[in-house]
Structures are given as C-alpha cells and as structure tokens.
Amino acid sequence: MTNRLLDRLSGVFFLFLGGLVIYGALQMPRFEERGTSIYETPGFTPGFLGCALAICGLILIVRPARRDAEGMSFWNEVMGSSITRRRALAAFAMTLGYGAFLFGSVPFLIATFIFVFGFICVFELVLIPSDRPRDAIQVPRVLAVATGLAVFVSYLTRYVFQNLFLVQLP
Amino acid sequence: MPDLSHIVTAFGSALSVEQLFITLWATLLGVVIGMMPGLTATMGLALLTTLTFQMDSGSAITALLGMYVGSIYGGSRTAIILNMPGTPASAATTLDGYPLARKSRAREALGLATVGSLFGTLAGVILLVFTAPILAGYALKFGSYEFFWLALFGVVISGRLTSMDDPLKGWIAGFLGLILAMVGQEQVFAFARYSFDYQPLTGGISLIPAMVGAFGLAEILSNITGSKTPIVAENKGRILPRFRELFRYSPTIGRSGVAGTLMGLIPGVGEDIGAWVSYAIAKRFSREKDQFGKGSKEGLIAAETGNSAAVPGAIIPVLTLGIPGSAPSAVLLAAMVIHGIQPGPMIMIQSAGMVYGVVAAIVLSALAMTLYGILLTSPLLMVLRIPRERLLPIIFVLCVVGAFAIAAREFDVWVMLAFGSFGFILRQMNYPMAPLVLGLVLGEILDKNLRRGLILSEGSLEPFFTRPVSAVLAIATLLSILAIVFAGIRSIRGIKSE
Numbered sequence: 001m002t003n004r005l006l007d008r009l010s011g012v013f014f015l016f017l018g019g020l021v022i023y024g025a026l027q028m029p030r031f032e033e034r035g036t037s038i039y040e041t042p043g044f045t046p047g048f049l050g051c052a053l054a055i056c057g058l059i060l061i062v063r064p065a066r067r068d069a070e071g072m073s074f075w076n077e078v079m080g081s082s083i084t085r086r087r088a089l090a091a092f093a094m095t096l097g098y099g100a101f102l103f104g105s106v107p108f109l110i111a112t113f114i115f116v117f118g119f120i121c122v123f124e125l126v127l128i129p130s131d132r133p134r135d136a137i138q139v140p141r142v143l144a145v146a147t148g149l150a151v152f153v154s155y156l157t158r159y160v161f162q163n164l165f166l167v168q169l170p
Numbered sequence: 171m172p173d174l175s176h177i178v179t180a181f182g183s184a185l186s187v188e189q190l191f192i193t194l195w196a197t198l199l200g201v202v203i204g205m206m207p208g209l210t211a212t213m214g215l216a217l218l219t220t221l222t223f224q225m226d227s228g229s230a231i232t233a234l235l236g237m238y239v240g241s242i243y244g245g246s247r248t249a250i251i252l253n254m255p256g257t258p259a260s261a262a263t264t265l266d267g268y269p270l271a272r273k274s275r276a277r278e279a280l281g282l283a284t285v286g287s288l289f290g291t292l293a294g295v296i297l298l299v300f301t302a303p304i305l306a307g308y309a310l311k312f313g314s315y316e317f318f319w320l321a322l323f324g325v326v327i328s329g330r331l332t333s334m335d336d337p338l339k340g341w342i343a344g345f346l347g348l349i350l351a352m353v354g355q356e357q358v359f360a361f362a363r364y365s366f367d368y369q370p371l372t373g374g375i376s377l378i379p380a381m382v383g384a385f386g387l388a389e390i391l392s393n394i395t396g397s398k399t400p401i402v403a404e405n406k407g408r409i410l411p412r413f414r415e416l417f418r419y420s421p422t423i424g425r426s427g428v429a430g431t432l433m434g435l436i437p438g439v440g441e442d443i444g445a446w447v448s449y450a451i452a453k454r455f456s457r458e459k460d461q462f463g464k465g466s467k468e469g470l471i472a473a474e475t476g477n478s479a480a481v482p483g484a485i486i487p488v489l490t491l492g493i494p495g496s497a498p499s500a501v502l503l504a505a506m507v508i509h510g511i512q513p514g515p516m517i518m519i520q521s522a523g524m525v526y527g528v529v530a531a532i533v534l535s536a537l538a539m540t541l542y543g544i545l546l547t548s549p550l551l552m553v554l555r556i557p558r559e560r561l562l563p564i565i566f567v568l569c570v571v572g573a574f575a576i577a578a579r580e581f582d583v584w585v586m587l588a589f590g591s592f593g594f595i596l597r598q599m600n601y602p603m604a605p606l607v608l609g610l611v612l613g614e615i616l617d618k619n620l621r622r623g624l625i626l627s628e629g630s631l632e633p634f635f636t637r638p639v640s641a642v643l644a645i646a647t648l649l650s651i652l653a654i655v656f657a658g659i660r661s662i663r664g665i666k667s668e
Binding site: 014021029039043048052098099100116164 | 338586
C-alpha cells in the first residue's frame, strides 16, 4: 500500500470516529432542569475534540499528494514481505491469545509456560528471520532453552508478584 | 532562590544505604532496558511503576528516576555499537557514534557519550534547582485560562515536534489521546462519558496499562517483525576522554545542556527532540561542520548531552505544573499520583523537600550511570547478545502481569492489549505515540479548565486571549498551527510547479 492510500484510509477512519464522538457528545444529558449553562454540560469538551479529530481526518483525505505519496510506507516493512508479515501476525495472535484468553482463564503457571515456550519455538524454529540459515538451527537446544526459560519465567513472575508485591494472580 | 538546607537534607537521605541501593539497581536496570533496541524508557518506567506499589513514595520515586536517567543513557550504548538507537532519544547519537565505532574507536565513543550524559544531566539538574521555585511561584498565578492553553499547547507542540514530516498525524494522535481521556466520569456531574453502561469504563482509562500497551506491546510487535541481524562494531580503544578534549568541547556541552533542558521543559517534546536540537546547534557553531555525520566527537557529545539534559528538563513541568515534559515523564507523573504525591504549583509550598529529593536522586543516578558506563562497558554489552525471540516473551509476560497488578482487574489487561494493538497499527502508518499519551494525561486538565473558564467568564472567550500568559500561550499555539498550514500550502505549490 502506498503512503497516500494509507493516509486516506486512516483519514476516513478518523473522520468517522470524530463523527461518532460528536454524536456521543450530543446524546449526553445537558442537565437543563438544574439551570446548568451549556459550558458545564458533560458533552461540551468531547464535542469540540470530536470536531477537531473529524476535521483532521477530512484534511488527511482531501489534502493533495505529498512528495512521499507514492512511496511505500513503513507498513510495507512489516506487511510487505512474506516472512515479516507472518512473524507480525504470529506475534499478534500469540500476545493477544495469552493476554485476552489464557491469562485469567487458565492457571497462571500453565498459561505463562505455554506462551513463553510457544513464542520461543515459533520464532526460533518455524518463522526464522530471512538472514539466518535454516540448517544452523539446533532443534533440541532450542526446545531445551524454551522449556527452561518458560518454567523459570512462570515461577519467578508468580513468586515476585504474589509473595513480594502481594498481587493475587489468576 | 533554592533552599540550601533542603538540598543538604535531600542528599543526606538519598545517601542512606537503602536509597543508595535502590538508586544503584534501578539505574542499572534502566541502562540495560535502554540498551535493548525496542525497549524504551517509557516502557521501563511503566513496568517499574507496577513493581513499586509496595514501596514508600520516596523509594518508589527514587527507583523510577534511576530507571529514567539510566534508560535514556543506556540507549547510547546500542546506538554506538549497533547503529540502532536503544531508545528514540539516542537516534541522533547514531549519526556520529557508530561511524566512530567503525573506525575502531568504540570505547572512546562510549566514554564520550557517558561523560556527555553526565554533564547533560547535571546541567539539567542545575536548571531544575533554579527554575522550579520560580516557575512554581509564577504558576500560582495561573487560572483556568492558562491551564487550558498549556494543555492545548502541549498537545499541539508535541504533535508537531514528534512528527516533523507530517504534523497533522501528530495532532490526530494528540486529539485521539484527549478524546480517550474523556472516557469515564467527568468531574462536574460525575456523568460517565462514553462508558456504554459498562462498569469498568466508568472509572476511565488507566494511564499505566495504556502506556504499557502503547510503548510495550506495540514495541514487541514492531521488534519481532524485524528480520535483520545488526552489525556489531568492535569495542576497542580508550574509554575515558582526555581532559583537554572535554575543555575543548565545553562550550558545546554548555549549549547542549541548556538546549536539552529547554526542550525537555516544553510539554510533550522530550529527550529525542532535545538531542536533535542540541546536535543541530552544535553543528551550526562547530569549526568542524564537515565532520558531522562522519564520526564527529563534538556531534556525539552534543546529542548525548542534549538528551540527558532533557530528563531533568522534562521533570520541571511535572513538578511545578503537573504537566509532563515527555512521554517517560508522563509515566513519572502518573506514578507520583499513585504514590500520593500531588505535583503542581503548590509543590514548593507543600513539599519542597520532595522536589530536592528528586534533585538528589537524579544526581546520584547520573553518577551511578557514569560508573556503570566506565566500569561495566564490556559486561553490559553482553546483554545485546540475548536473542530478542527469548527476551520479548518475558517482557510481554511482565506487560500483562504489570497491567493486571495495578488494580487486580482483567479490564486493565484488555486496555493494555487494545492500546498495544491499535498503537502498533498507528505506528505502521507513521502516527507518533507520544502525543497520544500526552493527550491522555492532559485531557482532564483541558476539559476541567475549559469548562471552568467559560463558566467564570459567562461564556466569553475574551479572558482566554487577553490575560498576559493566556495571550502568549494562545499566540504560540496558533502560530504553531499556522506555520504548519502555510508550510503545507508552500509545499503543495512546490510539488505542483514541479
């Protein structure tokens, strides 16, 4: 995707979001029965901020092409090549999977072990950076490191937070 | 004038065994975090805040200051050895640090950066000691109008300076932060805005989980995608700079110290701009302009003095106005509030000792940082050999647990994940994160003072433009916006004429 296309897409998003913020601000109570001035109403500042965001979004859509308009944005550094795209998506899925699903629903030690072990194995055995030779990978060594680190991190984190900081982990 | 007895008492407390120990480990941790490409000072501070809940306020702030000073300095190690800024604040350091290292003078470059950072921090501290009482006294006269403009000015200038190529994106990030700060109960009627009857949202978005997400998860995601292994320069040569060299560069150190501190003072601008501005000024006054970018010692020392001076600079508005000078100092501000310290214009009256405690902690952290920089150069560089595939999952576990630990609720973990995911996408489109975070901090100040100001003036905008400080801030804000608008029009005309 070119910079210009990305700018326009994000401009549409911010215009829409600004509109939603303004709509939300207009729906807020005005407490007129209490003789409240319009400046005191809860929606006053968010309404203005929504307008500012919508205007900025609109400018982003309609502004003429900049010098770097046809260039490939940083987005392409991540999503441009197959390996970086797969690494980004895998990292996204694993971090979200741990934070949103495993953490809280599975005991902390098991959840953290699965995440750390899985993360190291995926990125050191499967989705290897393009400049690292595949035949140099020592699978047993990686598995041993991943297991050791996963056990160490799970227990140490639980010990530090539960025993020293008195935070009850799920 | 600063109170000497307060300063002596503060240093006395800071030199106690317990405080000294905290300074030493926190600074070392900061240096290590700053060295790791992708782990920023903001992230380090946000994560450490979650680990300081059980500490008393003085120890917690000492630890956070050690982390702050150490991590900004630590970035220079990676910038010089790997040509990768460990933190954004060290980006200018790569320009001359890495070329010096490639000429087999890495240790010399590391030594110069260490001394530059020490002098920069000390210059910033001296300005902090002298300006904080003056600024706090002056800020006592500030009313709603001035605080409104200060908040808006912070977001506008931060948006402009952190996104030099495209300030519009910086402003969008800033407005987004301000809007997100509107979520939750407002102060006049306790009405829960944008909470959609979802109970956890009525309390608003907690700053620390948001920052851990924006600077932690987003960094992890950006970092793991990178596939290139950096080229490490050889670590050879003399580490301590010669005295005559330091004397020769003393005017540069002085100028960079002042410039860095002033950049830190401006709300939301921060250490990276401090380094760039100092570098640009040094180049302008230098007799060896042609060496800049090719391994100039003067350029290196200017960049490092500038970013380190911006640390105390960014703390000045935190202490005296309750407004952060940079993204890491925004976390520091949030941590102070969590620990029951109320920064703002009253600070010199209510807790002047705390201000001088901050001064003592920064000075000792700077000395600890220098010690590590000189004595532990080689062992510290071994940290860079840890593969990111092994380090990043550990950092993420800390992000999740740290976000959860603040209030022991899973909602904060979701906030962290949401900010991290959205922040990652925004970064790929070149939207800066610092204005977003600053907006989140300043949103409440802006809302409260805009509404209060308009109620006091019965709806008239006049006091917003006629009171002296208001007028200055209003002109600065509007000029900042208009300058960008005119530059944009000129650039479009230029493109069309081509």
